[in-house]
Amino acid sequence: MKSSKTVMRGLQVELIVSHEMSSSISMRLRYEPSDPYVVRAAFAAADSDEAVEWIIGRDLLTDGLKGPVGEGDIRVWPVGEADLGDLYILLNPPGGTALLKAPAQEIRTFLQEAEVVVPRGDELEYIDLDALLALFLTEG
Numbered sequence: 225m226k227s228s229k230t231v232m233r234g235l236q237v238e239l240i241v242s243h244e245m246s247s248s249i250s251m252r253l254r255y256e257p258s259d260p261y262v263v264r265a266a267f268a269a270a271d272s273d274e275a276v277e278w279i280i281g282r283d284l285l286t287d288g289l290k291g292p293v294g295e296g297d298i299r300v301w302p303v304g305e306a307d308l309g310d311l312y313i314l315l316n317p318p319g320g321t322a323l324l325k326a327p328a329q330e331i332r333t334f335l336q337e338a339e340v341v342v343p344r345g346d347e348l349e350y351i352d353l354d355a356l357l358a359l360f361l362t363e364g
Contacts (some may be wrong), residue, residue, distance in 0.1 A: 229341050231255040233334040237267075237313075241321040251326060255282065255338040260347035260349075263338070267324070278315060286335050286344070288313075289328055302328055 232307040233253045238246040252266040252275070266275040271290045275302050280298055288300025288311060302346040303325075314321065342350050 238325040260350040262344045
């Protein structure tokens with residue numbers, strides 16, 4: 225039976241401003257079986273209600289726990305020991321760059337929970353192709 229459970233996790237990450245300065249921000253990860261290839265990551269400063277959302281490939285995060293991956297707008301790589309280290313996420317939109325340092329173990333736990341909901345390799349089974357086709361046809 226297909227799961228419709230959404231997996232969510234909030235965590236604190238560091239926005240690296242320079243070698244000497246960083247700022248703690250919140251990161252909210254959300255994984256939905258209806259969009260099984262991606263993780264939605266929302267970032268917000270501690271004193272702000274406004275969040276900036278990025279869509280990151282689930283495989284990109286998973287593979288980034290093992291070694292450097294990505295090109296273009298999003299790059300991910302591990303630093304330190306596997307269970308004690310961090311995961312760097314570089315967001316590189318046209319208007320600037322943000323380097324984030326997240327606890328790798330929390331990202332790993334989130335991805336393991338997502339894997340229980342939709343196993344890697346089974347994503348296509350969770351996509352409603354009829355609804356997607358109808359959407360494409362109505363948008364022309």
